Amino acid sequence: MSAETPAGENCHFLSYSRADEKFALRLAKDLRARGVAMWLDQLDIRPSEHWDRAIERAVRECRGLVVILSPRSVASDNVADEISFAIDSGKSVLPVMIERCTLPLRLTRMQVVDAIDNYERALEQCVAELTRGAGNSPPLARAEAPERVALHPGELTLARQRLTEALGPIAGRLVDKAAARAGSIAELYQLLSGHIASAADRERFLALGLVTAPDAPPPRAAPKAAGPAIAQADLESMSALMARYIGPIARVVVSRESRASPSVEQLRQQLAERIPDQNDRAEFLRQSERG
Numbered sequence: 001m002s003a004e005t006p007a008g009e010n011c012h013f014l015s016y017s018r019a020d021e022k023f024a025l026r027l028a029k030d031l032r033a034r035g036v037a038m039w040l041d042q043l044d045i046r047p048s049e050h051w052d053r054a055i056e057r058a059v060r061e062c063r064g065l066v067v068i069l070s071p072r073s074v075a076s077d078n079v080a081d082e083i084s085f086a087i088d089s090g091k092s093v094l095p096v097m098i099e100r101c102t103l104p105l106r107l108t109r110m111q112v113v114d115a116i117d118n119y120e121r122a123l124e125q126c127v128a129e130l131t132r133g134a135g136n137s138p139p140l141a142r143a144e145a146p147e148r149v150a151l152h153p154g155e156l157t158l159a160r161q162r163l164t165e166a167l168g169p170i171a172g173r174l175v176d177k178a179a180a181r182a183g184s185i186a187e188l189y190q191l192l193s194g195h196i197a198s199a200a201d202r203e204r205f206l207a208l209g210l211v212t213a214p215d216a217p218p219p220r221a222a223p224k225a226a227g228p229a230i231a232q233a234d235l236e237s238m239s240a241l242m243a244r245y246i247g248p249i250a251r252v253v254v255s256r257e258s259r260a261s262p263s264v265e266q267l268r269q270q271l272a273e274r275i276p277d278q279n280d281r282a283e284f285l286r287q288s289e290r291g
Helices: 018-033 051-061 077-088 119-130 153-167 171-179 185-193 199-208 232-258 264-272 278-290
Strands: 012-015 064-069 092-097
Touching: 012 018, 012 077, 018 064, 018 119, 051 077, 064 077, 064 119, 077 092, 092 119, 153 171, 153 185, 153 199, 171 185, 185 199, 232 264, 232 278, 264 278
Parallel strands: 012 064, 064 092
Antiparallel strands: none
């Protein structure tokens, strides 16, 4: 395969943080060696090309996105923009986690390839997913663009105040930028939290996102699936367990999933799918069954 892979409908774009470029280069080269067409800025932007325009063209023209997940990439505005563009365009998205991190809200419904402990296994899983559709196998599922909901002005004002306490005057501009991408208050706080360096301050900020502004209308209720109601005690128990794996946003995730779950058992299974690590997922299922 040539050193350069042109962007196109059969090519996948590799999205990553610059701090993870060594891993990105290794993954792209290994995937190419196995016949997967991958586009990577380090390999495919010519010296004469304008970097921003080349990236935009590649994301627009490629079949799908492979995103490397790490604490650096989930805090990157560029990576967030590339993910949002891919999802909003209905392109396939394959997340590959290389270090433990909070899963971006827009990726929580997707199956994550775990490359933390076993790179070779993760590589083969990527090859299997990315080559589906080349033969008789069904193509990699396209990411569904969620319905956009205008964020309440009172919530945005409150978010600015809260973020200003952590970051100072720059907070207002960051909130305005994140609000253009976020489809919910929970997603807004998730995006903004990436700008907070301290893990403790970041968790406190995410927890504040669960407390709404006094003048904000209640969130629109999703239609409930037919079936027995899930007891509040079970929801609280699930939220506490999930918080161990996905942090303070667990309560929001459990509440949303419960609206479409006709039983506690189905809720357990749906929540388990949100946990990227297989061992953590199994532990959550054991603990929640016990509870």
